[in-house]
Amino acid sequence: MKPFFVLALCLTLFSCTNPTSGASGPLTSRAGLASWGQYLYLVGGYDASGQPSPAVWRASALNPGHWTKEANLPQGVLSPAVVAANQQLYVLGGQTSAGTSAAVWFTYINPDGHLGYSNSVWQTNLRPLPESLAGAAPFVVNGRLFLSGGYTTSGPTNQVWNAQLWKDGEIGEWYAAPPLPWADASVTATVQNGNPGSVWVAGAKQLAQASFGPTTLPWSWSVSATPQSLTAPLLADTPSGILLAGVSASGSPLAWFNNGEGWQYQRLSDLQGPDAVVLGNSLWTVISTVPPLVSQTFLTARADPPLVAPPSGNMPANTAIRVTAFPGDQVTWTSAPLGTVPPDPTLSSSNTLWSSSSPAFPTVTGPVTFAFRAFRAGALPSRIVYASYTPLTNGLFALISGALTPGSLTLSLYSLTQPLSTGPYPVNQADYSLLVSQPETLTVAWADKNNSSAYTAPVALSLMESDLMTSVQLPDGSSFASRTDLSRRLTVTLQPGTYYLVVSSIDGSTGGSFGLAVGLP
Incomplete structure (x- = not known):
């Protein structure tokens, strides 16, 4: 024992x-x-x-x-x-x-x-x-x-x-x-x-x-x-x-x-x-x-785990990570591509950068998982704190192509054309607002080039919260982000608020067509 x-x-x-x-x-x-x-x-x-x-x-x-x-x-x-x-x-x-x-x-x-x-x-x-x-x-x-x-x-x-x-x-x-x-x-x-x-x-x-x-x-x-x-x-x-x-x-x-x-x-x-x-x-x-x-x-004496903010999630590109630790603790960190586990941080890790007077932790420049650990004299090391981030470069703005109103699940024809074709707004993407006035369960159905000859664009769908950074959560805990499900149909339960459905071309092509509907299951 x-x-x-x-x-x-x-x-x-x-x-x-x-x-x-x-x-x-x-x-x-x-x-x-x-x-x-x-x-x-x-x-x-x-x-x-x-x-x-x-x-x-x-x-x-x-x-x-x-x-x-x-x-x-x-x-x-x-x-x-x-x-x-x-x-x-x-x-x-x-x-x-x-x-x-x-x-x-x-x-x-x-x-x-x-x-x-x-x-x-x-x-x-x-x-x-x-x-x-x-x-x-x-x-x-x-x-x-x-x-x-x-x-x-x-x-x-x-x-x-x-x-x-x-x-x-x-x-x-x-x-x-x-x-x-x-x-x-x-x-x-x-x-x-x-x-x-x-x-x-x-x-x-x-x-x-x-x-x-x-x-x-x-x-x-x-x-x-x-x-x-x-x-x-x-x-x-x-x-x-x-x-x-x-x-x-x-x-x-x-x-x-x-x-x-x-x-x-x-x-x-x-x-x-x-x-x-x-x-x-x-x-x-x-x-x-x-x-x-x-x-x-x-x-038992053990260093307190470092506190990381933001703690995880989609972030604007170049977001700086902030770390707080118990006074006197030394914090080290390692990183690895998102989806893989970083090496365990040690006192000899090359990225020993934190101090209470001048924090110097990394910025999010690509999909990444960081591992942070604190060390304290005369104590066990802290547990490892993992934080995963995905940078989004176009999540701070959206040029709305139109508003979606829940109705029947009969597909309507849409195209990957934003109202403006100049400036930072991509023409291989279409953004639609969705206003939910009461708690409601809705189904998003779509079709594209990959499952119907009636359409010319292969698309992926993301349903975002109003910060344009956070993906809506599906009932199984997964994210409604860049979905290409074979069924082309996903059901979500939403609280009142404004959401944004982002439809993007998988192959980068512009102006293609797809089918889309939002309605009751």
Whole structure:
């Protein structure tokens, strides 16, 4: 059996006494917790009068005895999903004084940890959640933000939603992923070793694992029982494996580790979820919000993984990659063509370029996958962070050939001719806008030279979100990008918004014809 390298010592920080109001523990604090670089962010929860709080607090893992007050949220929330990714802090849903919320707020994380842009702090995402939702467990895989479980106005849900994190900080359109095998209002999630094939979600009685990688389609869940029924379950990816903790029905604290050899009981101090952060050789969990109070459990010394922004996806050509690391860590990186795995970064890797004072990481000039790793004196190396990018040279503009209106699936004749034939607009491509006013399932059907003599152009189709960078997600998790499917027919479920269908010539020829229709399945 592999040994567990965990020091089971739990310290209550920021206060040696009970909180000044309310009972301790996340079931009553109901705040969100996230980290970026060296900083912890405590968001929402109950205020001193027992109402949803808009408060946001920041503390450094290097100086955990001091909290700094950040700008309040636009509204007080309980049980929000809080995520730090893409150099932004995101707050999604939660329960307000009026009920569960679909609002999504975000703000920029400055290098010193302070939140806000130059002239404002909290931005409202243009695309709210598809439904009012609180208590959802968030995780990020391949540049996509997932929300799993939680509760809606109808009660506990097993729904899983996901959306791309856009380069400008906005969150893109929302798509349904395979639902959890069970519905639970109290869920927690983590990603083991940053591997998209090792996503874990836990509820009170069941565990689910999923494969959300681009090469593991279609996405699916497998399910197993927790070692014991838990209240306030907690999951965390630690150097010793996956940590599962919580409280038994009798109120006893419970904890187990799984390093690939099954769940092994571990005697730890009281740990409760749902939110937990592994940062600076420690596991941090929420105790209370008044005053801000968290617990610290020391773990095996391992460097924290570098934070990469943008995290993955289609990018404008020459996009610069930004990296944030824990103070004192050294970061190295390697790269390989997209679709292949880069060599593991080592301290002797030739691309040892990062420093906190003058970041010098690469730009995206071609389809590529980068591998980043952090190293810390006296500690294990961090897990490897992979980020994959595809540059798009014409994604910042579109000259619309026309608007598509869903109707019958009878094909209409179109041609690869843009309204202008001069300037940067290609004449071997046609762009069409598609306005969706309500959640709707639509089928895109087409025909071209390769499957019908009635047409003269061989074409590929891409359905893009309004940033003209992000491809629409298909039900199996794949992208509606450069599709040449033999069936010439794809069905998508879209949230309200404007989308763009890009039809491009496969062989570069201009002016050819093709058939196209958009309608109900």
